Amino acid sequence: MKKEYNMIKEIKRLKSIRGYGTELISVYIPAEFNINEEVSKLREEHSQSSNIKSKSVRTNVQSALEKILQYLKLYRETPKNGMAIFCGNTSKNPGKTEIELFAMEPPIPLKVNIYRCDSTFLLEPIEAIVEAKDVYVLVVLDGREATVATLRGSHVQVIKKMNSMVHAKVRKGGQSAARYSRGIEESIGEYHQRVADVINATFEQYQFKIKGLIVGGPGPTKDGFLKSKTLNYQIKVLGTYDTGYTEEYGLQELVEKASDLLKEQQAGQERKIIERFVQEIVRKELATYGYEKTKSALEAGQVSTLIINEDISIHIVKYKCTTCNQTIERIEKDGHREEKHEDGGTMEIVEDKDAIGELIDIADKKGVDTVFVSSESSYGKEFLMGFQGIGALLRYKM
Helix, strand or coil: CHHHHHHHHHHHHHHHCCCCCCCEEEEEEEECCCCHHHHHHHHHHHHHHHHCCCCCHHHHHHHHHHHHHHCCCCCCCCCCCCCCEEEEEECCCCCCCEEEEEEECCCCCCCCEEEECCCCCCCCHHHHHHCCCCEEEEEEEEEEEEEEECCCCCCCEEEEEECHHHHCCCCCCCCCCCHHHHHHHHHHHHHHHHHHHHHHHHHHHHHCCCCEEEEECCCCCHHHHHCCCCCCCCCCCEEECCCCCCHHHHHHHHHHHHHHHHHHHHHHHHHHHHHHHHHCCCCCCCEEEEHHHHHHHCCCEEEEEEECCCCCCCEEEEECCCCCCCCCEEEEEEECCCCEEECCCCCEEEEEEHHHHHHHHHHHHEEEEEEEEEEEEECHHHHHHHHEEEEECCCCCC
């Protein structure tokens, strides 16, 4: 969870950067893409950049491309899930140049290959991946074949394709109609069981933390599959949809048709956890909030779920007075900094710790789930404004 938090924090910083011209470079290299081919493309872009009219923009673009090319020398091949690189002049002083490079390896495979040079970084593709926290299982099937996949964000990963032999069976001479019918029913049952076994195994692999199953396919086969009772009782079926296909096209069609359901699921989960948190606070029982109380509960092993608002920024800052050498530690948020001591001395920062990162570190070590909530919903805003954006559900009363 710490890696996810660091990516959220990095994206937030990248959003605030503005170039003085089209001098900020965004590069997306998809999973399994030939890194040498990407290097060749970037060298071509470096050559083309000599045509940029503005001398300062041309210099900054070329410097950024050189820095990216140097960075890519560290890799013999593209990382497993691809990578996103952002590089450019981040200085806020027009008379000063500071070329910085930021690189991210996403938690799920990148699908896009992008080079863009603009006054802002292109962040939408990586944001979509970071925001995709939940995993779903998809299955599309008819009487002849089935495809099982996982869905996280917009990334569909096929797990297994299966064929049914039901319709390949031909009635042999001398075989009674009843016996033939029983054979077909047995074959259908075996087919349903094989599909269910793959789905059950996938949920077990994720320790049943998958949000649910979405089923699609043409005709009534999907309904017969659900009625077969072959799925593990812990699996929640979120919805069924008619699709025209049962392979990759069918999976994409299923995702499109279930888009409203998926949005409701995400919003509903956030609403559910905040409602439970507020109820526990009102009852003064299994919840706490604020940095210090939440940290104490984490260290004591009392926390079952850590809840963090994505927009909160808190630092533990240690100052030293230049006059009397006294040190003072403060909890500060949103960039506030102490400047003067009471004796008139200047307060210098000697240590600056990310308080949110510290809480997530403790949660990871204790095996505590961390849930990020946004500020876009009314529930997320209530959590940020009323409870400082930091809280926890507890295992037992404090």
